[in-house]
Amino acid sequence: MATYVDRYPDEAGVVKATFAVAFAALGVGALFGLVQALHRTGYLRVIDSTDYYTVLTGHGVLLALVFTIFFLLGLFTWAITRSLERPLPNIKLTWAWFGLTTTGAVFAAVAIVAGLFPSLDMSADVLYTFYAPLQAHPLFYVGLAMFIIGTWIAGVDWFLAYREWRADNPDERIPLQAFMVLTTTLMWYLSTLGVAVSVVVFLIPWSLGFIDTVNPLLTRTLFWYFGHPVVYFWLMPAYMMWYTVLPKLAGGRLFSDPLARVVFVLFLLLSTPVGIHHQYLDPGIAEGFKFIAMTNTMFLLLPSLLTAFTVVASMEHGARQRGGEGYLSWLGALPWRDPAFTGMALAGIMFAAGGFSGMINAGMNINYLVHNTLWVPGHFHLTVGTAVALTMMAGSYWLVPQLTGRRLYSRPIALFQVVLWFVGMVFMSNAMHRAGLLGIPRRTAEPQYQSFDFSATVGSVSELRIQMAVGATLLFVSVVLFLFNVLLSAIEDPIEMPVDDSLPAPLSGADGSPVVLDNLRLWTAIAVVLVVLAYSLPLASIVTDGGLFGESGAFPVFVDAVYRVAGVVA
Amino acid sequence: MAIETETDSSSGRDPERPKGYVVGSAPADAERELSHDEFDPVGTLTVILVYFLILVGMWVFMYFVEFLGNELTVVG
Numbered sequence: 043m044a045t046y047v048d049r050y051p052d053e054a055g056v057v058k059a060t061f062a063v064a065f066a067a068l069g070v071g072a073l074f075g076l077v078q079a080l081h082r083t084g085y086l087r088v089i090d091s092t093d094y095y096t097v098l099t100g101h102g103v104l105l106a107l108v109f110t111i112f113f114l115l116g117l118f119t120w121a122i123t124r125s126l127e128r129p130l131p132n133i134k135l136t137w138a139w140f141g142l143t144t145t146g147a148v149f150a151a152v153a154i155v156a157g158l159f160p161s162l163d164m165s166a167d168v169l170y171t172f173y174a175p176l177q178a179h180p181l182f183y184v185g186l187a188m189f190i191i192g193t194w195i196a197g198v199d200w201f202l203a204y205r206e207w208r209a210d211n212p213d214e215r216i217p218l219q220a221f222m223v224l225t226t227t228l229m230w231y232l233s234t235l236g237v238a239v240s241v242v243v244f245l246i247p248w249s250l251g252f253i254d255t256v257n258p259l260l261t262r263t264l265f266w267y268f269g270h271p272v273v274y275f276w277l278m279p280a281y282m283m284w285y286t287v288l289p290k291l292a293g294g295r296l297f298s299d300p301l302a303r304v305v306f307v308l309f310l311l312l313s314t315p316v317g318i319h320h321q322y323l324d325p326g327i328a329e330g331f332k333f334i335a336m337t338n339t340m341f342l343l344l345p346s347l348l349t350a351f352t353v354v355a356s357m358e359h360g361a362r363q364r365g366g367e368g369y370l371s372w373l374g375a376l377p378w379r380d381p382a383f384t385g386m387a388l389a390g391i392m393f394a395a396g397g398f399s400g401m402i403n404a405g406m407n408i409n410y411l412v413h414n415t416l417w418v419p420g421h422f423h424l425t426v427g428t429a430v431a432l433t434m435m436a437g438s439y440w441l442v443p444q445l446t447g448r449r450l451y452s453r454p455i456a457l458f459q460v461v462l463w464f465v466g467m468v469f470m471s472n473a474m475h476r477a478g479l480l481g482i483p484r485r486t487a488e489p490q491y492q493s494f495d496f497s498a499t500v501g502s503v504s505e506l507r508i509q510m511a512v513g514a515t516l517l518f519v520s521v522v523l524f525l526f527n528v529l530l531s532a533i534e535d536p537i538e539m540p541v542d543d544s545l546p547a548p549l550s551g552a553d554g555s556p557v558v559l560d561n562l563r564l565w566t567a568i569a570v571v572l573v574v575l576a577y578s579l580p581l582a583s584i585v586t587d588g589g590l591f592g593e594s595g596a597f598p599v600f601v602d603a604v605y606r607v608a609g610v611v612a
Numbered sequence: 613m614a615i616e617t618e619t620d621s622s623s624g625r626d627p628e629r630p631k632g633y634v635v636g637s638a639p640a641d642a643e644r645e646l647s648h649d650e651f652d653p654v655g656t657l658t659v660i661l662v663y664f665l666i667l668v669g670m671w672v673f674m675y676f677v678e679f680l681g682n683e684l685t686v687v688g
Contacts, residue, residue: 363643
């Protein structure tokens with residue numbers, strides 16, 4: 043019984059290459075994270091506090107952009123080929139986007155790390171949120187632009203494969219994994235327009251000195267136009283594994299294929315017109331626009347809650363098939379000794395907790411309590427830092443053997459690794475959330491102030507610091523174990539069947555579900571309309587107030603005209 | 613030279629698959645096949661209700677910690 047590498051050797055080579063880049067970024071980014079955690083808690087300061095922001099930028103960009111998106115590129119390539127049961131149309135095109143994204147990522151990483159060497163006169167200490175007024179070296183922005191264009195070409199590659207498949211199968215429903223790839227890619231095209239305009243039109247000319255000023259609020263808003271959907275770009279590969287792989291690992295079948303499609307359609311529609319919820323405290327955006335973004339965000343909870351139901355029900359199906367009984371005791375019948383299953387399940391539990399803090403962040407007035415405090419990194423270390431990262435690591439234990447034809451080096455170490463990540467994150471994220479409630483700021487090298495002490499209602503600040511440092515250390519050890527295990531798996535001897543890679547059919551299949559679910563043009567059109575509704579007036583208002591390139595002056599007077607028309611109509 | 617324990621192969625949906633240690637295959641102790649209509653996800657309902665109760669409890673707790681006795685946060 044052949045596995046993926048035997049069926050699609052060329053594509054397996056590309057997927058392996060993307061995973062290699064992803065895991066290299068994971069290793070370096072995790073080291074940066076450990077340096078940060080030990081520095082800000084005061085236990086070990088190996089860098090100057092001024093370099094803290096260089097390390098912070100490296101941690102954010104390498105983990106949140108390079109690790110996650112390169113893993114996505116590999117996973118989606120794997121998913122589109124196996125679900126459409128055909129190789130990609132042109133492997134040269136595939137290698138081309140891999141080369142472009144990798145070169146771009148290296149450029150950005152070089153510009154960031156150069157900040158640690160003053161003699162180089164190059165830095166990109168702009169943090170992960172790379173908007174004005176902080177300015178990076180042009181190489182950083184050029185690298186980002188190349189990276190994003192590379193992901194666009196990857197999307198074209200997947201759509202070309204789909205077009206070929208559709209020509210051969212005009213009346214078939216889109217296979218579920220391919221559907222997930224295509225909807226996520228459409229969301230990505232829509233959402234990266236904002237960051238592409240920000241980088242290409244404003245930040246690159248500004249960093250090269252072609253223009254003297256930019257409108258900082260405009261670059262912030264364009265960044266966040268992309269900055270929220272990008273979190274779903276990280277999350278969708280994890281969801282794909284939860285929906286299509288986790289039920290099988292549990293010994294069951296996906297509860298409902300159509301429900302999974304509904305969820306991905308909802309993400310396509312709602313991921314983008316919510317970015318302003320990251321700007322609740324930005325002056326220059328009217329409260330009403332923020333309220334619209336909040337409303338959309340609350341709707342965006344729905345697909346994640348649907349996912350909670352479907353994925354848990356699919357796991358329960360597996361447990362029941364294996365003899366599980368009762369209201370809760372069926373949980374004991376799940377295969378908790380399988381690292382791939384356990385990692386994904388623990389990631390799902392953490393995502394439920396992250397959902398709670400996300401709801402807090404999303405509420406306009408409650409957001410004021412936690413804005414820019416350590417609560418926020420506490421939140422996203424549960425979501426991207428665990429739901430996504432842990433699912434990707436756990437999924438790798440099942441995926442990498444398919445790509446290499448070699449079995450996993452050690453299942454026990456893998457199991458220990460995923461549990462260690464969970465435990466480390468329980469310590470670190472819980473402490474971050476609590477510290478945020480005390481008002482301890484995020485993105486601060488030395489959150490200790492003279493003649494001022496943060497006071498904790500429960501526990502103490504030093505206890506929170508210990509938890510953060512211990513948690514971060516466990517997380518770093520977990521990453522080292524993961525990389526060690528994957529690396530040793532790559533040099534095992536090839537065997538006949540390194541992994542059970544079959545995926546059972548869903549309990550409730552796509553046949554009989556509304557055909558409109560597969561109408562990608564319709565959903566894209568609605569998504570565009572929602573974005574226009576959510577963003578046209580705020581952007582016009584920002585440009586009117588602050589100028590397109592930061593010069594004050596009324597250009598264009600679009601909003602005034604709208605008000606006048608509205609007045610006439612009223 | 614891998615370190616691992618022997619486990620059963622997958623849960624028997626593909627008879628061509630050889631027995632032996634493979635990652636990602638639930639042990640072959642499937643006692644029954646449950647079809648769509650035979651499966652009633654009451655356990656899922658229980659888990660989601662537990663989550664909901666935790667959420668409500670935390671929101672109530674937050675009200676006492678953060679809001680009670682404080683001034684309103686004025687918007688605008």
